[in-house]
Amino acid sequence: MTTTTEQLDQYAAAAEAAAPVWRAARAAERATWLRAAADALDAHADDLVAIADAETRLGEARLRGEVGRTTGQLRLFATVVEEGSYLELTVDDADAGATPPRPELRRMLTGVGPVAVFSASNFPFAFSVAGGDTASALAAGNPVIVKAHSGHPRLSARTAEIVADALEAAGAPAGSLALVEGREAGNALVQHPVIQAAGFTGSLGGGRALFDLASGRPDPIPFYGELGSVNPVVVTAAAVAARGDALAQGLVGSFTLGIGQFCTKPGVVFVPRDAGFEDLVAALVPSTAGGPLLTDRITAAFPEGIAHLEADASVEVLAHGAPAEDGSARPIVLTTDAAAVAARPETLLEECFGPVTLLVRYDGDDDLLAALRAVPGSLTATIHSEKEDDVADVLALLERRAGRVLFAGWPTGVAVTWSQHHGGPWPATTSLHTSVGATAIRRFLRPVVFQDAPQRLLPAVLRDDTLSLLPHRRNGELRVP
Template identity: 60%
Template structure:
């Protein structure tokens, strides 16, 4: 369904009704809906990849893998909800002898209601119509209205048709999922009183505008935005001495991957002053072809961003050219270099994301200077440390942990595993919330806690009933009970 056939009020009204039905459905039922969508995506993968490649220039290999990731996400969330701990069920039995006397209290998480999801440009499947935000919201019983991204509108429409058909065939309530398009409709969607939360992946200006709308409503709602990330990398002197060329090769592959359009692209690389790493990186990048970018607007913005950086004082271009036409020729890699002192003097200009295949080497002269410049880096999704075994880097790890949601000790941040342990969030502007958009705990964004005091057993959700009919993990009287037991009243 689109706004061509139904206006927004009708869509949100249908979503409200569907959310009530979905909240009452069993986890097994909702899991079957997710699995049905995953199966439908896989069955139509060839068609979807063809359409996506026409609109995004990402290539069939990358897009085929992304469809598999997207269907895998849906199946992961089906597993998450049937395992049961996502409900965070807690039971504290009454204790009339306590001071003051304690009532019987039982708490669990419940779906928040209809949510809006804004598709990302750089992941037309995994962060789009049937992506992780949609999957995690549907999993817990929330209905979803997706705002399509203009960069792959044809793909969005076809994906929405497949999702809608799969949900209907699986017995999901009508109105559980819908698609809208257009900037004005997107703004109205955030302001619609039926919408209870928003998921967004995109630019800082666009995301911040929607964030402000969501929080300035008469009834403010959560806004789960992923807005930008520099993903700093720190390389120690010992690491460079041991494997400079290897590190240069890995960095070159990472920051140019997908034309530098990954949200986890390493955009800042902190290295000791006076090394040959810049030359090694320039050699590793040499010969990397220019690549088409996602949209004309993004391609036009890339050279503008390069030229803005090159004009800054004490900034050198180590590799590539800022004078390029990415719209016509594709985006070519560029490596910049500056000092930590300069970065601290111009943090607003130098410590800012440039979307595309470019990275900035920042030379530090001491551990103290490194700590000082890292303190200026905005919140990021990832931080990477390359050090040698036996180095004392505990303090550095602590600092990196404060500015990023995922800290890597080997490899490079591009490439995000989708599993139970993943954390894909970070301090603002990486995300606007404490909760991740990737991995099992993504469902937590679309739930809220409700406690029941002295409730009759028959009125309780099965997760809170004494005999634990769902056989799920619960905390009973302060003790974690993995499954199959009522716990203890002792």
């Protein structure tokens, strides 16, 4: 089912009418609306999980956890709105004695207007209709129009219905949330003149196409896309010697988690040659099981991605998981060497969505650093080392390549917190902002400054009687109530 142009125009008009109401809503009102959406999703969890499992085959346990993450995100953003520092309230008082004389300036962040959100295939709740992009856009004071993912259309429709009804029942205006379906409708959505920003999680090709549409508008808009990531991991010889078994178990568990369909999957792992780590991994992989991938497109692309890697003369198969049935993806570990990666990164460092990882053997620091310089931007980077290891140069490189650097554990699993960052240099994302955590709200805000404005005409949060109740900066001094 594809949304018509007429339907999209109706949704856009309703969102445009709702936008001033969302922007002007008091923090308590907006927080109440977000919590109402979370409560409604929790109340309908049984219904939603059943639909999601039928469409995605991800399993009840995983999906119930994802519902919890989704409603937790909505509640987190309710607290962000109430706390108030996201507004970045800043005042410089007038100073006639300054050179040149300074007027009174009052600055804040405000919602950009209606936002387009594109659902992801691999997280049908947490990165979908009511996921982090939608939660942060609503929290910023913007209505949202969501493009449903073709991999879970019934779930998308039901989720949108529940959330839209809950928002209106709590007092939010009509037009706060709408859903469109079909690729053509998605293209039209990001180009619609009412839309002021867009959030996307998906493939590099699809995201780049939408990014270009957003940038090519007569009035270009920001496009916040999460597109592709190989999430490099570096393991030192000392780490293998100290805890090789645990590291091998962690890696195998991480790259097969969710049938390898997490955007933070460790896709390329740099390991010291002849340290024995490959043998430890090879011993574990045959007992791993694969499973069905999310969509027909992903299912077809997985063997093509493996073949693309295997076509390189340096690549060998280290181990396979248990034989697959019914078209399920079978886990696989491939190996190559650092010199090949440095020479042909366009082949060896291309993301392959599914249960596969590439072990890259390196000989010494120079060999490792040369290969790391070829690694593209990623969401995460991980270092497994010991106290005696000097990894300063490795860290300096990885810090430039990723938005989150881990020193323990594995990158699959992203905590939804105030300090989290889920983003990275291109092609991981199209911007420097995060799509997870409290500061994801910043994507859908714009600054505005009021100069010498009468108190009665200022937004309520910038008036002196309200400023004293909110975190703000005045004449350079940070003030916290």
